[in-house]
Amino acid sequence: IYKSETLIIQEINSTLIILSETAIQRISESVFVGLCLKVGTSQQVAMRRDMVDIREMVRNQVITSDELREMLSGSYGEGFRLEGSDIDYMYWPNNHRVIWELSQSQYYNTHRLTLILCDCSDSPPGFTLLHLLTPSVYRYIQRAGVRMNNRYYISSSKFRQTSLSAVQQPYNLTPHGPCVSGTFGTLEYDYAPCFVSDFWPPSAFSWTHRCHSWPQPHVVDDIVNNGCHFVAIGHKLGKHEDHEWRISFSRAEQKLVYAMNHCQFLTYGLLKLILTEIINNGLSDDDKLLCSYHMKTAVFWVIQQNTIPHWCPQNLLGGFWVCFKLILKWVYQGICPNFFIPGNNMFLSKIYGVKQHQLFIRLSELYGKGLSFLLHSPSIRSYIIYVLYNPRNSICTDDHTLISEAEFDKNIFEETFLNRLKQKLDIQRCIRCLHTIEQMIGSPLLTQYQVIMLQNITATFLQTTAFMLHTETYTHDNKLSYRADKMSCYMLKLAAKFGCITDMLYIAMYYYKTLRYMEALYIIEMIKVKLAQLYVMYCYNVDTEMYTEAVGEQSWSTKMTQAVVGDITLINKIHFISELIPEQQCALQNHRFFLLVHPVVLLYMLEILCYRHVDTMRAQTALDDLQSFVHCYQGQLICYLTRDISWQILGICQQVTGNLQAALYSYQQSLREVPYHNIQTATEMRIQRVCQWNPLIN
Structure with a gap:
């Protein structure tokens, strides 16, 4: 007779109370392994970050001065791929800059850039008013202006109305704080329009003096040199709530997460999972007082205060408990200090009174249960139970051995396809992008993951340029059309050498478009032969043994051209x-x-369309x-x-x-x-x- 789950958990609870320190270390190791499989190994996380960074770098280098720059922020940009997590984008006008004092205007050409001055004199810590010094070329920014004390300020509430309404109406998005939210397939997106400053906020300089042991000096310098952003939301208790802007340290926080070791990163991931699966489980959105940002802030403070001497797999749960106790303390006091500007209490307008008391009681009960409350997390429960039922089994915490070569390769190619540039394109932009990649590709600073991402982006832009070149040069000038056709064919064949197997389909499409049906069918037959190989990888489908035997230990470039289908x-x-x-x-x-x-x-479609003109039986x-x-x-x-x-x-x-x-x-x-x-x-x-x-x- 099988025991009920409740009875099993009761037995495990009594066991967890009397565990030795060695047993707790083994549970920590097991949870570390589980988190690597759920959140990602150190290699997977590094690969995700590298690919996101190089995509962002290429995109932002080819935009013009009057376009919007973009940054992938939040958990996705930090390297998480947790189910249900949304993807956060920040974007800002490339020809606008925020300064903190008038003397900083000397570094800018005011004929080309719009300057905005911060006015923090009457705002709570972490918030500011934005004084428009020079006229903006954008109508939505002009319409967001308000006059106060004979100065022209950009109102955050009006800015949300003017900038977000232009985006949300055609794309069916919904307002969400300073952002608009939407869905694309199963993914949820948050878009936050903002402004950028190249200078570090004076109110956050005290943070640089706290950085004795973490992060390292070069990380601190990098963070300070990259400034901050301003998102359109005011402090609910401020005097100018409708007009104030919140100082955002999203880029700095991303660099801090990058500076964590993998055990620290997994501790942050464990807190996110516990928040979703236990603390906020079953609550309505209005009752979810704690958020992932509070978890991240707690990890930052614990790491910097050097509370945990050794962040390692054997001590993962120890680090988790220190962070959890800090959050419990914050809820009890009603104070959650911002990591960069401690005077900014992030609980002030949200966690207070009856709700604060109820949250504290809830967290206290969880804390009182000790390790047993982690059994309510579906993501890690089995890894705790495994140790209790297998106390003598050894646990390997070398995360490089946790997933197979084929599994890791699959993750790499999924990321390359996911991070393909899908922006507004024209021939001039494609040429700029190809020149940018040409300059990057020889850099010794590129990682092996970034090289494969650049290879994929190059194939995409070559294909796009080839088809646009054919369309734009299709004239009665036979000589010009012939040259354009030769160039288009060359670029498509070159892209096929860079890309995956099915990138050859672009050649077949081009031949069909230009009425060369037999040439298209020849390419289609070549693709069929390649697709018939048993080791071919497509999305989640791959025979790992065949794949490893066929292309194992080859370079990722070779694997992509010979064994990957997208x-x-x-x-x-x-x-x-x-x-x-x-x-x-x-x-x-x-x-x-x-x-x-x-x-x-698409392959069968092209085959049908081509055979219609040469062999109707084969078309059928x-x-x-x-x-x-x-x-x-x-x-x-x-x-x-x-x-x-x-x-x-x-x-x-x-x-x-x-x-x-x-x-x-x-x-x-x-x-x-x-x-x-x-x-x-x-x-x-x-x-x-x-x-x-x-x-x-x-």
Whole structure:
């Protein structure tokens, strides 16, 4: 008879009370292993950060002075990939700068930059008013102005209305504090418009004097030299709540998280998990008083105060308890000091009175349970129980051995595809980007992960440039068209050498676009041969043994070109295949800037379209293959994000080959899927046409 879970936990609770110090160290080691598998090993976290950093560096170097700079902040930028975490972006006008005193204006060309002066004289610590010194070229900033004491200030509340409304209306976003929030597939995004200062806030200089043991001097200098940001939210108890701005240290905090060792980082991750799975579990958003930012602040203070002499796997739970006790103390006192400006009490307007007392009672009860309260966390419960039932088994804490080579490679290539640049593109921007990458690629400072990310970005920009060059030089000048065509073919073949297997599909698309059907079919056959290999890796599907045997110990560049398959990204401003133009236009009108297509679906589509002109029997065979693939592999090989466009493409192919009844069914299936690409209008238009061509179809 199996014991109930409640009874098991009661028995474990009594066991945990009498554990020896050695046993607790073994539990810490086991939890360390579990967190590595849940949060990431040191290699995985370093790889994620490197790829995010190089993507951000490339993007921000190719933008013009009148565009918006962007920074990935929050947990995603710090290296976490926890399920349910949102992705936070900060963006600011590249031609605006905030200064702290008028003498700093000498470092700027006021003819090109708009200057803003901080006025902290009447604001709580950590907040400021922003005095607009020179006119702004942006209307949304002009409309946010208010006049106080014969000065022109930028009101944070008006700024939220003017800047966020321009973004939230077309993209169906919702206001969330100083941000707007939206979803893209299963991911949630927060966009925070802000301003930037190249100078460190005077009120935070005391922080630099506290940095005796952590972080190291070069990290402190880097943080101070990179200044801070200002987000549009005032202090709820301030005199000018509607007009004040909060000083944001997001970039500094990201650098501090980077400066943590892996055990410290996992302690921060454990606090985030406990917050989500235990403390805030079952509470409404209004009742969730503690947030991840409070957890991060506690870790910062504990590390800097050198409370824990050794941050190591055997002492992970010891570090966790010190951080948890600090949070408990803060809740009891009603004071959570900002790490950079301690005078800024982050509990002041949120955790007080009855709510503060209730939260303290809740945390005290958890603290009183000791280690046993961690059993309520689904993420780490099994790792505690494992030690109790296997007290003599050794635990390996070398995180380099926790995941296989194939698993780690899969994470690398997922990150490269996830961090592809999907911004506004034109030929001049692509050329600037390629020049930027050319200058970067030889740098000895690049990590091996950043090199593979640059390789992927290069392939993307070569493909984009090739198709745009063909479109923009398509004239009656045969000599010019011939040169452009030669250049486009060269760039697409070069991109295929840099990219993954399915990047060859861009060559096939270009040949189809330029009516070279036999050449396109030759490329398609080459891709089929490569895709038929048993070691090929696509998303979450890979035979690890075959993969390791075939390309193990090869460079990641070689692995990507020989063994990796990725979804095809079709930027909607560029017409790759004429049959997909209605879908691209519809998606673009609904603010989807690209179509994400399963590579096998696109391969069969191109095969069908090409064979229509050279061999109708083979076109029908390819259509049968596409129909079998779409019908049989929904939920297995075809990710739910690409199902709407997969059914749509099947319907298009059935329609062009004359099978209208089957096309109608496919279009209807497309409408039933998650509308990731927002192509419903195009689908309904195609359904209407099919019914017009054959009124007998239901």
